[in-house]
Amino acid sequence: MPGGPAVPAFPPADPSVTDTPTPVTDTADATDTADAAGPLARERAHLASSRAALRAMRADVEALDIKDVAANWVNAQVLRRQIDERITALADLAHTPLFFGRLDYLHAPGAERAEGAGGEQFYIGRRHVHDAAGDPMVIDWRAPVSQPFYRASKKEPMDVRLRRRFGYTGGELTAYEDEDLTDTTSDDRASRLLQSEIERPRVGPMRDIVATIQPEQDEIVRAGIGGTVCVQGAPGTGKTAVGLHRVAYLLYAHRERLARTGTLVIGPNRSFLRYIEQVLPALGELNVAQATVDDLVAHVEVRGTDDPVAARLKGDARMAEVLRRAVRSGVTMPVEPVIVVRGSRRWRVPAYEIEEMVRELLARDMRYGAAREALPQRIAHAVLVRMEEAGEAPDDRVQDAVARNAAVKAAVKAIWPAVDPAKLVLRLLSDAEFLAEHAAGVLDEDEQRAVLWAKPARGVKSAKWSSADAVLVDEASDLVARTPSLGHVVLDEAQDLSPMQYRAVGRRCTTGSATVLGDLAQGTTPWATTSWAEALAHLGKPDAAVEELTQGFRVPREVIAYASRLLPAIAPGLAEATSVRESAGDFSVREVAPEALDAAVLGACREALGREGSVGLIAADDRIPVLTGVLTAAGLPFLAPGEETSADSRLTLVPASLAKGLEYDYVVLDEPAAVVAAEPDTRTGLRRLYVALTRAVSGLAVVHARPLPEELG
Numbered sequence: 086m087p088g089g090p091a092v093p094a095f096p097p098a099d100p101s102v103t104d105t106p107t108p109v110t111d112t113a114d115a116t117d118t119a120d121a122a123g124p125l126a127r128e129r130a131h132l133a134s135s136r137a138a139l140r141a142m143r144a145d146v147e148a149l150d151i152k153d154v155a156a157n158w159v160n161a162q163v164l165r166r167q168i169d170e171r172i173t174a175l176a177d178l179a180h181t182p183l184f185f186g187r188l189d190y191l192h193a194p195g196a197e198r199a200e201g202a203g204g205e206q207f208y209i210g211r212r213h214v215h216d217a218a219g220d221p222m223v224i225d226w227r228a229p230v231s232q233p234f235y236r237a238s239k240k241e242p243m244d245v246r247l248r249r250r251f252g253y254t255g256g257e258l259t260a261y262e263d264e265d266l267t268d269t270t271s272d273d274r275a276s277r278l279l280q281s282e283i284e285r286p287r288v289g290p291m292r293d294i295v296a297t298i299q300p301e302q303d304e305i306v307r308a309g310i311g312g313t314v315c316v317q318g319a320p321g322t323g324k325t326a327v328g329l330h331r332v333a334y335l336l337y338a339h340r341e342r343l344a345r346t347g348t349l350v351i352g353p354n355r356s357f358l359r360y361i362e363q364v365l366p367a368l369g370e371l372n373v374a375q376a377t378v379d380d381l382v383a384h385v386e387v388r389g390t391d392d393p394v395a396a397r398l399k400g401d402a403r404m405a406e407v408l409r410r411a412v413r414s415g416v417t418m419p420v421e422p423v424i425v426v427r428g429s430r431r432w433r434v435p436a437y438e439i440e441e442m443v444r445e446l447l448a449r450d451m452r453y454g455a456a457r458e459a460l461p462q463r464i465a466h467a468v469l470v471r472m473e474e475a476g477e478a479p480d481d482r483v484q485d486a487v488a489r490n491a492a493v494k495a496a497v498k499a500i501w502p503a504v505d506p507a508k509l510v511l512r513l514l515s516d517a518e519f520l521a522e523h524a525a526g527v528l529d530e531d532e533q534r535a536v537l538w539a540k541p542a543r544g545v546k547s548a549k550w551s552s553a554d555a556v557l558v559d560e561a562s563d564l565v566a567r568t569p570s571l572g573h574v575v576l577d578e579a580q581d582l583s584p585m586q587y588r589a590v591g592r593r594c595t596t597g598s599a600t601v602l603g604d605l606a607q608g609t610t611p612w613a614t615t616s617w618a619e620a621l622a623h624l625g626k627p628d629a630a631v632e633e634l635t636q637g638f639r640v641p642r643e644v645i646a647y648a649s650r651l652l653p654a655i656a657p658g659l660a661e662a663t664s665v666r667e668s669a670g671d672f673s674v675r676e677v678a679p680e681a682l683d684a685a686v687l688g689a690c691r692e693a694l695g696r697e698g699s700v701g702l703i704a705a706d707d708r709i710p711v712l713t714g715v716l717t718a719a720g721l722p723f724l725a726p727g728e729e730t731s732a733d734s735r736l737t738l739v740p741a742s743l744a745k746g747l748e749y750d751y752v753v754l755d756e757p758a759a760v761v762a763a764e765p766d767t768r769t770g771l772r773r774l775y776v777a778l779t780r781a782v783s784g785l786a787v788v789h790a791r792p793l794p795e796e797l798g
């Protein structure tokens with residue numbers, strides 16, 4: 086059995102109790118009338134002994150003496166680091182509950198369900214804790230035994246009699262809530278603890294949802310490592326949360342494999358990555374890399390930008406073919422034989438024979454660089470055959486020596502020249518003739534003109550590379566030498582990637598799998614994805630399953646209904662999210678005279694700051710300097726996106742271009758018309774507005790002087 090023996094020392098049935106301050110209700114055993122304080126006290130005692138057990142586990146690791154086991158200094162360093170990580174992972178965080186649930190199985194999991202066989206009880210938490218005898222006190226939420234905590238229902242109880250959820254206040258266990266899954270007289274009911282968790286004000290960075298993962302989310306979290314999963318979901322349906330928990334799950338289920346191959350979370354920008362960076366460490370996972378797509382392809386320094394037409398073309402998958410041709414264009418057929426002199430003898434390999442080798446290498450599905458390394462070996466082999474025919478008995482060392490012979494090297498240099506990917510792309514973007522030669526039949530003349538730099542660059546260092554250019558360099562690099570693949574990649578806000586960017590991500594998980602998360606309605610790049618099937622094909626994972634999440638955990642009902650008015654214009658056919666939040670949310674739209682706009686925005690911010698939780702003032706990027714002045718003059722301190730909000734500093738001024746993926750309890754949205762107008766076309770503008778409108782957790786105030794976009798009417 087994966088979880089080991091059951092947690093002992095509890096009577097088989099506890100009554101459901103209500104204790105302050107978390108409201109606790111639901112399906113008690115009607116017959117059970119035990120003293121309400123008893124069970125809660127017992128649960129608290131189990132918490133106390135589990136924490137003591139965790140401290141003991143940590144003390145054991147701290148006491149490890151590595152002097153005798155580490156063979157050398159390097160080993161000792163590696164071991165020390167592993168031990169330090171383990172000590173960190175075993176920290177008892179006062180405000181992070183050690184367990185958040187309990188499952189009472191009808192039978193011991195895995196055992197024969199013999200009549201009269203006893204049930205077992207498991208506490209579910211963030212990490213595994215065992216006592217001195219090695220018996221588990223808390224089971225890791227990712228263990229198979231924990232799965233019914235997220236999936237079991239009255240319809241499918243999964244052999245669980247009782248599911249208990251614990252409520253905490255400031256690290257103290259203060260309440261619990263029971264569901265009797267064998268009681269079929271009533272339906273499954275929404276959990277109060279889940280509700281209060283969702284409604285909890287947001288302060289600080291994103292937090293984990295491990296105590297309240299929903300069944301449809303859990304299916305994605307625990308999907309097998311072999312397959313790629315793509316999740317389409319409206320704003321606030323938990324895509325990011327699900328992606329991060331999935332990595333944590335995969336690391337648990339395939340620890341060794343992924344430690345070898347690596348995992349990576351890709352997000353849209355630095356502030357987003359900073360916002361999510363604490364979720365995995367809170368789940369005990371410290372070794373997951375995070376990057377933006379730009380980070381992945383940082384072969385050249387990006388200092389330039391493209392107009393939308395050029396950017397879109399450079400992101401078009403057809404560029405891959407142009408690059409493929411260009412990379413191989415330097416290969417020329419030999420016209421002269423290669424003559425290798427060894428001692429007193431000369432060995433001659435005729436040009437036609439080398440040409441055959443070159444053609445054979447070109448026909449093979451090989452990286453340019455690998456073929457370049459293979460050619461001298463082939464030529465050397467031909468020399469060896471001749472030596473043997475002449476009665477010599479050369480061995481492998483002779484073949485290697487011939488391959489390194491100056492004549493062979495010179496021939497290879499001429500036939501199969503080395504390619505510097507950045508220089509190659511630079512030439513393609515600067516030299517109209519070179520581009521025309523390789524883009525013929527792929528890009529038409531207008532397209533070729535659009536792709537070329539206005540001013541040809543002199544060198545790789547001085548060129549004004551754009552981020553789309555950097556992706557081209559990455560593609561060229563991969564044509565020359567294979568990009569190493571990771572074990573698993575999570576790609577968030579995937580809808581914004583160009584086909585060429587998908588290819589760049591895809592080659593980082595060729596032998597691994599991916600979790601692709603996005604919302605077609607939130608695509609705000611000129612090249613944004615219109616279909617997941619297409620995106621997945623560019624990623625190299627055409628068989629990935631596409632799942633949809635529709636339950637919204639962030640945006641209040643009234644607000645999501647308002648934002649969804651934009652859907653027919655920005656993503657016809659996409660389902661509107663339903664809000665699982667009970668509070669309808671504060672929602673207001675205020676029209677003011679143009680000269681009163683700044684003051685009204687300031688007033689709305691002050692009002693929001695009068696409430697609990699974080700406040701985001703979202704505005705078109707070009708309004709940011711003005712609003713910076715307004716807030717500063719009014720003496721209101723504020724942060725930039727990604728900077729951590731705290732109890733004293735709760736206001737963030739957010740350029741609309743950076744709002745994606747973030748959330749605030751209260752959002753003040755400045756001048757929607759300006760947000761729309763900042764984008765190159767109306768559809769993109771409305772999508773940007775949709776993103777801005779869907780960042781609020783508890784309330785949204787829209788303040789405007791210009792008419793609202795008619796799609797909101």
Ligand SMILES: Nc1ncnc2c1ncn2[C@@H]1O[C@H](COP(=O)(O)OP(=O)(O)OP(=O)(O)O)[C@@H](O)[C@H]1O
Nearest residue numbers: 294297298299320321322323324325326638639746
């Ligand atoms: N099962 C859950 N229990 C509690 N909170 C949840 C759950 N699922 C999601 N949430 C919360 O809902 C909010 C939105 O989640 P998340 O940011 O992952 O959504 P998203 O789909 O990525 O949104 P967007 O499309 O806007 O980027 C977060 O605060 C998250 O913690």
